[in-house]
Amino acid sequence: MGEENGPLRLNRRALLAAAVIAGAGTAGVGGFLFAENAIGPARLTARRIVDGLQAANGFVPGYRRNHAKGVAVAGRFESNGAGTELSTAAVFRPGSYLVHGRFSLAGGKPFAPDVLDARRGLGLRVTLPAGEEWRLALLNIPVFTDASAQDFHDRTAAYAPDPATGKPDPERVRAYLAAHPKTAAALEVIKRNPPTASFATSTFHGLNAFECVDAHGTRTPVRWRLEPETTGATGASGDDQLFTGLVRDLRREPLRWRLIAVVGNRGTDPTHDPTIPWPAERRGIDTGTLVLTAVASESAANVRDVNFDPLVLPNGIAASDDHVLQARSAAYAESYRRRAGETATRQPLRVEGLA
Ligand code: HEM
Numbered sequence: 042m043g044e045e046n047g048p049l050r051l052n053r054r055a056l057l058a059a060a061v062i063a064g065a066g067t068a069g070v071g072g073f074l075f076a077e078n079a080i081g082p083a084r085l086t087a088r089r090i091v092d093g094l095q096a097a098n099g100f101v102p103g104y105r106r107n108h109a110k111g112v113a114v115a116g117r118f119e120s121n122g123a124g125t126e127l128s129t130a131a132v133f134r135p136g137s138y139l140v141h142g143r144f145s146l147a148g149g150k151p152f153a154p155d156v157l158d159a160r161r162g163l164g165l166r167v168t169l170p171a172g173e174e175w176r177l178a179l180l181n182i183p184v185f186t187d188a189s190a191q192d193f194h195d196r197t198a199a200y201a202p203d204p205a206t207g208k209p210d211p212e213r214v215r216a217y218l219a220a221h222p223k224t225a226a227a228l229e230v231i232k233r234n235p236p237t238a239s240f241a242t243s244t245f246h247g248l249n250a251f252e253c254v255d256a257h258g259t260r261t262p263v264r265w266r267l268e269p270e271t272t273g274a275t276g277a278s279g280d281d282q283l284f285t286g287l288v289r290d291l292r293r294e295p296l297r298w299r300l301i302a303v304v305g306n307r308g309t310d311p312t313h314d315p316t317i318p319w320p321a322e323r324r325g326i327d328t329g330t331l332v333l334t335a336v337a338s339e340s341a342a343n344v345r346d347v348n349f350d351p352l353v354l355p356n357g358i359a360a361s362d363d364h365v366l367q368a369r370s371a372a373y374a375e376s377y378r379r380r381a382g383e384t385a386t387r388q389p390l391r392v393e394g395l396a
Contacts, residue, residue, distance in 0.1 A: 085191055087371035091379065093194050097201035098149030103385025106376040108162045110153060110390060111145030112284055113343035116295065116333035118167055124302060124328035127261050128253035130357030131169040133328055139168040140331065143344045144240050144287060147180075151390060154280040158236055161283070163245045163267070164349030165331070176353040178369075179245035179267060182231045185315035188223045190368030196224060227316040239274035240283055241290040245298070249351065249369075250305060250312035250361040262305035262312045262361060264319065267298035267331060281392045288336055288394040296333045301325040312361040337396060339389040348377040 094106045101109065117137045124133030132138060146153075147160035161181040166174055187193040199217035200209045218225040237243050247265030254260055275293065277285035290296060303325050305312060310319040339345040352360055352370040360366050 085194060087375040090190060090194050090368065090372045091375045093197050094149060097197045100149045101151050101387060102383040103380055104151045105380060106149060108145035108147055109149050109151040111143045111339060112287065112390060112395065113337045113339050114142045114144060114333045115335045116140050116331065118300065118329055118331050120329040121327070123326050126326065127255060127263065127302060128357040129256050130355045131173055132167055132175050132355060141166045141344055141347065142333065143349065146283070152387070155283040161236065161240060161243050164344065166347055166349065169355055173355040174353055175355045175358065176349050176351065177247060177265065178349040178351055179247050179265065181236060181243040181245055183234050183246055184227045184230050184318050185248045185365070186224050186227050187365070188314050188316045190365060192221060192224060223316045230318055238276055239290060240287045241271040241274040241296050242269050244268055248315045249363045249366050252359040252361050253302065254357050254359055262307055262310065264303045264305065266301040266303055266325065268301055270297040270299065284390065284392045288392060291333065291336045292394065298331045300328045300331055302328055313363045315363060315365055338391050345389070346381065348373050350374065
């Protein structure tokens, strides 16, 4: 067993996870910097990132500052044991592990009409033995748009809707992309992978790299990919078409995705920059199947009060050198702190067929 598995480490992780869940403004060891200190010349903090999201996209009290529109799902992860080749994480031992999750659309508005090319999100919390958890938040795009937290913050401002038109100002967007070639290149990759018609048929990507740690302490860089087994989906129309379709699809049959660990080549495949794709021929280890069986409106009883912080990790999976992870962890905690302290002025999203 490597240093990852010592009891001290376990306790510390559990404490950190509890602090993040409580919205205490911490975010794991590295993320603390983002939460409390200045980052770079512009003094970027989690507060400023979330202020920027609120200013650009608006918000509704009690709801998430990004990916505000969403519903809760539940099911299990059926692990086939293949992931033990890379990692000691309990989730890769053969077995079935409880999953709570949330499908979402990016943006600050929990009741905005669905847009097919809005980023689709999937948050997952996998419950493991001995009090461990694995939290993930994935998107239906193959690379991320931003190489750093600063770029995320600046792009959010550059793409803020112009009050006169309700759309981003094309001149401002052009200037932003000209100054940020990594984002421009990532958007080209994204364009070549257009969204499907439903959540059920979407491929979800973890985007940021992680490190799998095996029993000898050997680390392997990975990126996660969820590949849908569902090919045909029911489809729906109207303002909530994606969510209505999800409810119909789930009522027909459980929805399934294979969890693929894409194995990076140390030295040639960048782990620190989520805008850069890894070569398509990289080996993917099929570690098992995510099976979602239930869907419900968000509530205190399910995932309303869960923070899908990507740094809540089980022993055997560690953060990579990608600083976007720490920024995410700190920003999610800040968004959580704000929403948990507010009284919601509107009932959660309810779509046809959903209690
Ligand atoms: C610097 C980069 C990023 C920032 C600042 C950021 C910020 C945020 C914030 C503030 C939230 C709301 C959290 C809450 O209230 O619980 C959120 C949600 C989310 N983000 Fe990010 N994000 C970033 C990058 C990413 C990336 C790379 C992914 C995918 C790999 C991602 C996927 C998601 C998903 C799926 C949700 C919704 C989770 C849920 O249902 O609670 N984000 N993000």
